[in-house]
Amino acid sequence: MAQSHLIGKSSLMTSIVLQFVLLIASIGTTTGAQTGVCYGTLGNNLPPPKDVVNLFNQQKIQRVRIYDPNHQVLEALRGSNIELVLGIPNTDIENIAASPVNAKKWVQDNVKTYANVKFRYIVVGNEVKPGDPFAKFVVPAMQNIQTAISEAGLSKQIKVSTAIESGALGASYPPSNGAFRSDYLGAYLDGVIKFLVNNDSPLLANVYPYFSYVSNPNNISLDYALFKSTFVVVRDNSLHYTNLFDASVDAIYFALEKAGGSSVRIVISETGWPSSGGASTTLDNAKTYNINLVQRVKAGTPKRPAIPLETYLFAMFDENQKTPEYEKFWGLFLPNKQPKYPIVLN
Template identity: 60%
Template sequence: MATTLNHFMYVMFVLGVLIMVSLDFTAAQTGVCYGRLGTNLPSESDVVALYNQNNIRRMRIYDPDQLTLQALRGSSIEVILGVPNTDLQNVAASQGNADSWVQNNVRNYPDVRFRFIAVGNEVSPLRGDTSQYAQFILPAMQNVQNAISAAGIGNQIKVSTAIDTAVLGVDFPPADGAFRPEVGDYLNGIIDFLVNNGAPLLVNIYPYFSYINNKAQISLEYALFTSADGVDAGGVRYQNLFYAILDAMYAALEKSGGSSLEIVVSESGWPSEGGDSTSIDNARTYNTNLIQRVRDGTPKRPGRAIETYIFAMFDENQKDPEIEKHFGIFLPDRQPKYPINFN
């Protein structure tokens, strides 16, 4: 009897290890951002069904839309929930305001799998469209962290913010990556918060914009992951621009006390029309290769899958300028714009 029991326990242990190993592979799974600035988009329940049908296991939403959260109830989709920039001042103003925000949008949905709370999106003292919110980011993050910790879910959900790569003052070679001096104080507070709470930094990375703004030095193939030779960057060969930008961000973090931080790529994509070098073929090539490449890790952090979210699920006809309307991988009728496989 004891031998049989020991054998059973051994089998269960092996199965448990296999399950943990299989779950670990989900770190390489690519999510998709669900923006809703369109007049012709499917219902929220149809959107969640579309994620499930295409084996998209992670979703980023930009505000706590109640219909979306209701549609996500009971699903296995992991969610980045955004505190929109317009809510930052209120959430930063008092702990009570943050507690109410978390109660209404997180605690009221215990059957939604929240992964991160992104407090603000692309807020920077350098950006004219978001600089007015910069003073509220850190206190809002602190208040949201206090709220989820008091609710006993601080070990399940990480609090962060999403920044863009315009904060980089040096981005080549990637090893020399450094933040602009003007954002030093702003980012240092955020970095200290993330280090203290074991949370990743969310970064929106768009090789498309880097390419069209610097076509004299960057080839289309390098931006689309299709370069045969890549680029020599200070003795390190980079096969694609996405890896180079990401490693420049890691180098900048290391110089700013954030060497322990992980980066989650909270947006990346390629538009299918509306501007320079836009086409369905280029969008398909970029996003298909992105799904493959984020499994491998960068030269600076090899073998470590990069949690990444493609922007976006649908074209959004209310966005501006024109090019921003054409990042979708699905049409409003839920048909894929081009073949893409998330498995």
């Protein structure tokens, strides 16, 4: 009995040490490439994908989000070791939801074919709204994609999610009042949250303090939106906020808790600030926001402190085919691959 007791303690200690080592290793990999970029292609003057991937490597950009399975981009990413967030366009959601066979073919054509591309997430839809005709198909599509990647032996490597907009919140101030709108929950978000909990997947969220600021400049200061405030602006019980980004993210965390998703982590799938084309869209404001953001996300938020927040800056390039005018100017880089301002993401 004594001997077996000692063996049990030894095994327990070994297990604890192993878990600690794995935790440290995971923290190391998480913080190593915390901020990625969104790579949109709505421009007629953008460099070819191979040149873009070379630019990613030069700039030490290790995580990238794309919005559809562009095969030229996927080919360029082969063997690059860049982690990829791959989107399924809203227009394809219903087809993938219609049949597991359709989802299996999509995974075969766009994931398995590119076995030497490092896929991180598959994002089923972007900013789906309750009134969209495909909203009711989001969860079935996610389930079919999950089944397809599981059958392909990729479920440990790839997580399935969707990307929501901040407009999914019905309340966000103060952050502890954060709650999802009932129409979003009823249309698809209830099912999404249950899916994420069951599959240990994150919720992707597009968070834009820029839009909050320009829609309410009388009550939101520019310094608060740009991470420049030197004092606490919002006191929410024990949580104190010096910037709008943290408050926005924590409002989503509170909303998740109220909807049964307290175990779900958030990934910021888009954030940024335009440099031209609209209100407060100066190059200096864009530079200030993006540089401060890269530093801020390393420390987590007041509600989830010391947990680095995986974040994707929007966007890699200015895209001249987007509308309205300010949508053209979110890029960190000009189409000629020159940076608008010095920024180090990792």
